Amino acid sequence: MTDSTSVPAANAEPGILADLLDLTKARLNMLVLITTFVGYWMGNHGPIEWLRLIQAMLGTALCAASAAALNQLWEVKVDARMPRTADRPIVAGRMKKSAAFWIAVALGAAGGGWLWLAINPLSSILAVSTIVIYVLIYTPMKRVTAWCTLVGAVSGAIPPVVGWAAATPHLTLGAWVLFGVLFAWQMPHFLAIAWMYRDQYRAAGLVMLKRDDQTGLPTAITSLLFTFLLTGITLVQFNAGLGGSIYLGGALLFNSIFFLAALHFCADRSRPVARRLFFASILYLPLILGLMVLTKV
Numbered sequence: 001m002t003d004s005t006s007v008p009a010a011n012a013e014p015g016i017l018a019d020l021l022d023l024t025k026a027r028l029n030m031l032v033l034i035t036t037f038v039g040y041w042m043g044n045h046g047p048i049e050w051l052r053l054i055q056a057m058l059g060t061a062l063c064a065a066s067a068a069a070l071n072q073l074w075e076v077k078v079d080a081r082m083p084r085t086a087d088r089p090i091v092a093g094r095m096k097k098s099a100a101f102w103i104a105v106a107l108g109a110a111g112g113g114w115l116w117l118a119i120n121p122l123s124s125i126l127a128v129s130t131i132v133i134y135v136l137i138y139t140p141m142k143r144v145t146a147w148c149t150l151v152g153a154v155s156g157a158i159p160p161v162v163g164w165a166a167a168t169p170h171l172t173l174g175a176w177v178l179f180g181v182l183f184a185w186q187m188p189h190f191l192a193i194a195w196m197y198r199d200q201y202r203a204a205g206l207v208m209l210k211r212d213d214q215t216g217l218p219t220a221i222t223s224l225l226f227t228f229l230l231t232g233i234t235l236v237q238f239n240a241g242l243g244g245s246i247y248l249g250g251a252l253l254f255n256s257i258f259f260l261a262a263l264h265f266c267a268d269r270s271r272p273v274a275r276r277l278f279f280a281s282i283l284y285l286p287l288i289l290g291l292m293v294l295t296k297v
Contacts, residue, residue, distance in 0.1 A: 019089035023072060023100060024065035024107070031285075032064040032159045033057050035182060038289045039163025042174055042296060055118045056166035060159050062111025063127040067134040067155070069104035073097060074139050081204040084197060115162070123165040130158045142206045149190050149208065157182035173240050180233040181288065187226035188262050189281035191219050195274045216269030223277065224262040231255040234288060247295035251288065258284045 014022070036057045041048075072079065072088055076097070079085035089095035108131050116124035133155040141148035160178040164171060194201060194208035195216055201208045213219055234251045237243040243251070261280035265273050 013094065014089075019094055020103070023069050023089050023095065023103065025068035026065075028068065029061050029064050032061050034286070034289070035160040035178075036060045036163035036166075038293060039160030039165075039175070039178055040167045041163075041293050042160075042178060043164035043167035045168070052119065052166060053163075055114065056123060056163055059111045059115035059119065059123070060127050060162045062107045062114065063131055064111075064159065066104045066108030066111060067131040069100055069107065070131065070135045071139050073100050073104065074135065078143075078204045078206060082197075082200040084200060115166075119166045120169055122169050122171075123162050126158055126162045126165055130155045133158075142208065144207060146207050146210045149187065149194070152190065153183045153186040156186050173236070174242055177233060177236050177240075177242070178292075180236075181230065184226050184230040184233055185281065185285055188223035188258070188277060191223045192265070192274045192278040192281065195219050195269065196271055196278070216274075217266070220262070220266040220269055224259070224266050227255070227259045227262040231259065237292065242297055243292065243295050244297060247291055250291045250295070254284055254287050254291070 037053065040053050040056055072090055076090050079088050079091045085091065090097060090100050108128070112124050112128040115127050133151060138148055138152040138155060141151055157179045160182060161171065161175050164175040164178065191209075198209055210218055231251075234255060235248070238248045238251065258280055261277045265277045
């Protein structure tokens with residue numbers, strides 16, 4: 001007789017905690033925590049108020065988690081058509097839509113309310129705006145136009161500004177540099193993903209690439225242009241006196257590597273090269289943000 005405990009764990013369904021983490025895109029939320037931290041650190045000009053910083057990070061993350069849950073709730077039918085998303089908790093039937101909805105609402109209300117009461121209204125308004133932009137504008141646009149990626153990049157670029165606003169309610173040049181870095185970085189990052197999974201997106205009815213882009217060259221050129229724009233934005237940090245010579249040297253090095261990865265994608269639009277661009281973007285962001293933090297003037 002076979003003992004039921006001998007069934008491999010891989011065959012078991014994910015638990016409720018795993019489903020909640022999947023619903024709220026917990027791994028993506030790590031990026032929100034990091035960028036909010038960087039925004040607070042760069043905007044602060046005195047002793048770090050650690051409790052305030054932690055509250056700002058958690059409040060922003062709760063709003064981002066709410067946006068992720070609402071997005072999955074909206075896109076159940078779309079997710080069911082793509083292998084990479086078909087096992088999400090709502091699609092797979094492990095979580096009811098009503099439960100996901102109230103979880104999302106609770107997270108958004110908790111995040112926005114926490115920031116309003118514990119930090120300041122500006123940080124709350126900015127964080128809640130990520131939900132509005134991501135869910136009400138970006139998500140429906142994905143079925144209509146490839147311009148959706150720009151809108152999604154706006155939403156993803158707001159968390160460091162929330163962190164800055166938590167440190168000081170004055171959104172000066174440094175805050176907009178951080179916004180610009182996150183905005184421009186997301187384009188080659190997202191476009192590399194969109195090209196790798198273009199068949200799945202197309203089958204699901206999502207327009208993540210230009211409809212007439214059969215070769216990938218327009219996508220690759222767009223990625224290259226945004227890495228060039230990213231270089232200019234990061235250099236504003238130096239030109240404005242917000243970073244010294246060490247920052248300048250590091251920024252030029254990191255941007256050159258990222259630019260070369262995008263240039264390679266222009267020459268070869270194969271999946272492996274797109275994947276290298278994706279990984280280059282994953283390495284680039286913590287490096288440039290870490291450089292900003294360590295060389296802050």
